[in-house]
Amino acid sequence: MSDIVIREVTPAITIFSKPFARFHIFPFGGRSTAVKLENGSSPPLPSDYKKEYPAAKVVGVEPLEAKKKDVLTFDGLYGKDAPNTTYGFEPEYSKSKASSKVPFFGTFGPHGKVHKYFLWSQSEDKRAMERDAQTVAQWDFERVIMCHGDVIEKDGNAVWREAYKWFLEGKP
Structure with a gap:
């Protein structure tokens, strides 16, 4: 299965x-x-x-x-x-048993430097991404459903701000 x-x-x-x-x-x-x-x-x-x-x-x-x-x-x-x-x-209908641990780097998640680097490196237009990250950071939300990774069930805005910190602060 x-x-x-x-x-x-x-x-x-x-x-x-x-x-x-x-x-x-x-x-x-x-x-x-x-x-x-x-x-x-x-x-x-x-x-x-x-x-x-x-x-x-x-x-x-x-x-x-x-x-x-x-x-x-x-x-x-x-x-x-x-x-x-x-x-x-x-x-x-169950939770996956798959691990989110990346060999040699640890867990790939919104709080880690690997994740921030990945987001930064994949962005072709840094200014547009900074603008869009600022827009989303101003919304009031608790949950984040991403295409990849765990569903963030609470404190979604705070997690978003941490994941997109380099864009929100304008630096890697």
């Missing part, structure tokens, strides 16, 4: 995380985030994924069956299928 972790962060946000190491050394991991829109819908798919990925399972909730009857064929429906029905991905 793959090491994909599926987690409902809030009723409107679900994340799909998969650990992997860049160059088989640096623990990056990857993440997709699904966001339920205010009107109750999810963003539309750009194509029929079932046709593109025939092995994929389309699983939804019972009310979607009527709404999408001309668009999707479901392999399973929560609320319609028997309560003990499994769809094959249930073991993936």
